[in-house]
Amino acid sequence: MKNSLPLGGVALAALLSAIVTPAYAAEDEAVILPEIVVEGEDFATPLSGLADPSFSPGTLTVPGVAQAQQEMSLIPGAVSLIPATRYQDIYAHNFEDVMDFTPGVYARKRFGAEVRLSIRGSGLSRSYHMRGLEILQDGVPYNLADGAADFQEIDPLIAQHIEVYKGGNGLRFGSATLGGAVNFVTPTAHTAQAENLVRLEGGSYGTARIHTETARILGNTDFFAAMSANYADGFRQQESEESIRFSANLGHRFNDAAETRFYLVSNTVDQELPGTLTLAQAENTPELANPGNIALNQQRNVRSLRIANKTTLTLDESSTLDFGGYAGYKRLYHPIFRVLDQRGPLAGLFARYNTESLVAGHRNVLTVGGDFSWGEVDAKQYANLSGSRGALLASGTQTSANLKIYAENHFYVVEDVALVGGLQAIHSYRKFTNDLAPAQSDSTDFTSVSPKAGVLWDVTETAQVYGNVTRSYEPPTFSELVQATVFQFVPLDPQRAVTAEIGTRGTAKNIAWDIAAYRARVKGELINYTVSPGIPATTFNADETIHQGVEASLTLDLGAWGLRNLPDGDRLLFEQAYMYSDFAFDGDTTYGDNKLAGMPPHVYVAALRYKSVSANGLGWDIAPKMEWVPDGGYVDYANRLKAPGYTTFGVEGGIDLMKGVRLFVDARNLTDKHYVSTYSNITDAALAATNVFYPGEGRSVFAGLKIAF
Numbered sequence: 001m002k003n004s005l006p007l008g009g010v011a012l013a014a015l016l017s018a019i020v021t022p023a024y025a026a027e028d029e030a031v032i033l034p035e036i037v038v039e040g041e042d043f044a045t046p047l048s049g050l051a052d053p054s055f056s057p058g059t060l061t062v063p064g065v066a067q068a069q070q071e072m073s074l075i076p077g078a079v080s081l082i083p084a085t086r087y088q089d090i091y092a093h094n095f096e097d098v099m100d101f102t103p104g105v106y107a108r109k110r111f112g113a114e115v116r117l118s119i120r121g122s123g124l125s126r127s128y129h130m131r132g133l134e135i136l137q138d139g140v141p142y143n144l145a146d147g148a149a150d151f152q153e154i155d156p157l158i159a160q161h162i163e164v165y166k167g168g169n170g171l172r173f174g175s176a177t178l179g180g181a182v183n184f185v186t187p188t189a190h191t192a193q194a195e196n197l198v199r200l201e202g203g204s205y206g207t208a209r210i211h212t213e214t215a216r217i218l219g220n221t222d223f224f225a226a227m228s229a230n231y232a233d234g235f236r237q238q239e240s241e242e243s244i245r246f247s248a249n250l251g252h253r254f255n256d257a258a259e260t261r262f263y264l265v266s267n268t269v270d271q272e273l274p275g276t277l278t279l280a281q282a283e284n285t286p287e288l289a290n291p292g293n294i295a296l297n298q299q300r301n302v303r304s305l306r307i308a309n310k311t312t313l314t315l316d317e318s319s320t321l322d323f324g325g326y327a328g329y330k331r332l333y334h335p336i337f338r339v340l341d342q343r344g345p346l347a348g349l350f351a352r353y354n355t356e357s358l359v360a361g362h363r364n365v366l367t368v369g370g371d372f373s374w375g376e377v378d379a380k381q382y383a384n385l386s387g388s389r390g391a392l393l394a395s396g397t398q399t400s401a402n403l404k405i406y407a408e409n410h411f412y413v414v415e416d417v418a419l420v421g422g423l424q425a426i427h428s429y430r431k432f433t434n435d436l437a438p439a440q441s442d443s444t445d446f447t448s449v450s451p452k453a454g455v456l457w458d459v460t461e462t463a464q465v466y467g468n469v470t471r472s473y474e475p476p477t478f479s480e481l482v483q484a485t486v487f488q489f490v491p492l493d494p495q496r497a498v499t500a501e502i503g504t505r506g507t508a509k510n511i512a513w514d515i516a517a518y519r520a521r522v523k524g525e526l527i528n529y530t531v532s533p534g535i536p537a538t539t540f541n542a543d544e545t546i547h548q549g550v551e552a553s554l555t556l557d558l559g560a561w562g563l564r565n566l567p568d569g570d571r572l573l574f575e576q577a578y579m580y581s582d583f584a585f586d587g588d589t590t591y592g593d594n595k596l597a598g599m600p601p602h603v604y605v606a607a608l609r610y611k612s613v614s615a616n617g618l619g620w621d622i623a624p625k626m627e628w629v630p631d632g633g634y635v636d637y638a639n640r641l642k643a644p645g646y647t648t649f650g651v652e653g654g655i656d657l658m659k660g661v662r663l664f665v666d667a668r669n670l671t672d673k674h675y676v677s678t679y680s681n682i683t684d685a686a687l688a689a690t691n692v693f694y695p696g697e698g699r700s701v702f703a704g705l706k707i708a709f
Helices: 006-020 063-072 095-099 167-173 279-284 292-293 558-562
Strands: 079-083 105-111 115-120 133-135 163-167 180-185 198-203 207-218 222-232 241-255 256-273 300-318 319-336 339-359 362-385 388-414 417-434 443-462 464-474 495-507 512-524 527-530 539-541 546-559 571-585 602-613 621-627 646-658 660-670 676-679 693-694 700-708
Touching: 063 163, 095 105, 095 115, 095 163, 105 676, 105 693, 133 167, 163 167, 163 300, 163 693, 167 180, 167 388, 167 443, 167 464, 167 495, 279 676, 279 693, 339 388, 417 464, 417 539, 495 546, 546 558, 558 571
Parallel strands: 133 180
Antiparallel strands: 079 163, 105 115, 163 180, 198 207, 198 700, 207 222, 222 241, 241 256, 256 300, 300 319, 319 339, 339 362, 362 388, 388 417, 417 443, 443 464, 464 495, 495 512, 512 546, 527 539, 546 571, 571 602, 602 621, 621 646, 646 660, 660 700, 676 693
């Protein structure tokens, strides 16, 4: 692997310095900021669930978990919020670890921190990196300006909570994609678990991680910093990984109506790539790596640095304005069939205005926002000499710019029923300059306006029914426009879709539910698609496809229903999530009405969680878990080859040894099942190579100790 750059070391030193530096004021002298949020952080909302603990109140720039739940409950569509407490007792390393009980989110590990991430079939044919979703941290885009992303940069431990906006419900962030948006919100000193926190973890496959946090409130100023350093040999050959991720924010309140916050994020991530196997290899010798990956020492190494600012102003009792900007630099060193060396700056600006008023005597909530993003990537390709750069083979510059303007209005025709209308306008610019072959340079623009209409019915204070119709418009990324195998501009159309959904979510005394059904008609879906054997490009626009399915979660408090003799404060919760995905061509010239490859039709996960809390506030919990995938889905568009289904079992749990000290254990795949986690799509298994399978990990056990003080 490449040697780590100093960036991670600088971040580590800065954080350790902050931890060992004493607070500027003793606890009894600290200035406590007056709350500027709605009263009562523990109020119930349709997104509260059954097992949420009390959450600390937030501030103007960063709402607390309960505030975020309340705000998201105004959206007439499928959204989810995952508090960080939800995964405190597991080795939370990637998106799969934290999203397994989030209905509609399909995240399955390829290797290391790399997962196949898709919501409603977004980026379904992408077998590397990510497309079709807007990934954000604290509302600041992690995607490059062209829409591509390396989500290995996101550390789940550096999060207060995770917000998931599925499909057109990502309008809040101006998202134009089929899948929507995922926003990781970091804590502030007001919402951090403690002034200082240390988390030590280790386990199978040479895994070791240290995570540290520090938080202080100093008068009208507060700061929070966190760092995670991770190392793993990996379950497979050629799968070792090491990373240092650092995140910090500094906030200052000018008065009760004005607050600003600055963010700093840096990442050093080195990941070896084991590649794909044949089905027989994945089922019998899953620890192997693809021989070609070993010979070329394939890797994906990322260095990134971002700074951002968000300022919030309360203009009057019912109006707020958020605005800010960000800038950063990213380098990707990526030895695969060639050594891809990509680096460059990115920057953006954003603003959002929210106001509530009376219109003709009816409550009306209006949100108007916009953002501008720009990025430039110096993209070079070299001969791969066992992971090192050889002769320069290709060189070019990829320039992207996006301007998005959006508005959403809630008009309450009666007190508990709102009609919702929205509109998004997007203009995207893509320019590719080929330094070695100028004739292959080109540029293009994408412009569209997408409407949204919906209805939201508050059946009770904690239960809702909703429906909406949205249009999405997704310009291709440079991975499609300048495909690596040809390194020339490939003219492609944007991917467009109209999605209709209905659903309900809520919480009652002993039950919590979240159920949505959707159907999307997609035109020009960007998939790995063979147009002609003489054309070397691999991604093109399909004609029409259909994406439809059901997303559901259901949690039952079994203790309250039938086990009346549980000790006071103890609970027995049955947690379930189910996803049905039916994606298909619609009258395609080549594939007719065949199923799209890439997604199992059914995924079911469940956990039986026992929670106990003693009179002194200490407690323990344990949760046996299972995942059932009865059918792995089609691997090829010709529908000749399917991935096998599987069932895995695990258990997680933790115990408070004393106040602020918690021990936890996370055991996975207890039966050591050999199975296929996911795979890369191919066109026809009768014609193409079928060494496209990623094996799931074998039996593993991780343990950790968290100390908060």
